[in-house]
Amino acid sequence: GDSVTQMEGPVTLSEEAFLTINCTYTATGYPSLFWYVQYPGEGLQLLLKATKADDKGSNKGFEATYRKETTSFHLEKGSVQVSDSAVYFCARTDTGRRALTFGSGTRLQVQP
């Protein structure tokens, strides 16, 4: 079935460091891919998305490119800030239905 695999956290970085959070997905159907962010005690907010191969989603300095050949959608940011500390979820649309399948989430901790 559909699945999404994320790198395990927590990821701890210093402010202004480069961030990469790996995400791979099962290659069933033609999914749309998403990154959501969850701040402590809150729901999920869409960070960025890509709907087809080679699309690049970007928002707030974060980027991810839909790579069909490697079934990946890695999240990157060139210079993280303390305010980026949160849990990041990679997700894909389910094949045949309209729910989302989520990765396990990666906690990012940015230290000043």
Next chain:
Amino acid sequence: GAVVSQHPSRVICKSGTSVKIECRSLDFQATTMFWYRQFPKQSLMLMATSNEGSKATYEQGVEKDKFLINHASLTLSTLTVTSAHPEDSSFYICSARYEGGNTEAFFGQGTRLTVV
């Protein structure tokens, strides 16, 4: 973007009582809404898909008699946790999508349920 409002954000209830959680799409019509459950430090697990005017579709392992879902209108879905027990304590999140296309899902703020 579209707004999904979930209420309450936090609730504490006694074992054996029932709790209702509301999920509203404020500025769009959502024929389909989804209910997820999130255990501490874990991902979101789909519980059920709520379809306006028809019965919800539950995921395997989710007790439909315990987690009652009603989708009475195009802007409101409710999840009622019946006869709650401490193991039902969790973070419940709803989401809704526009009709058609591969658009993103819009999520409510979540409800933290604590059963004591």
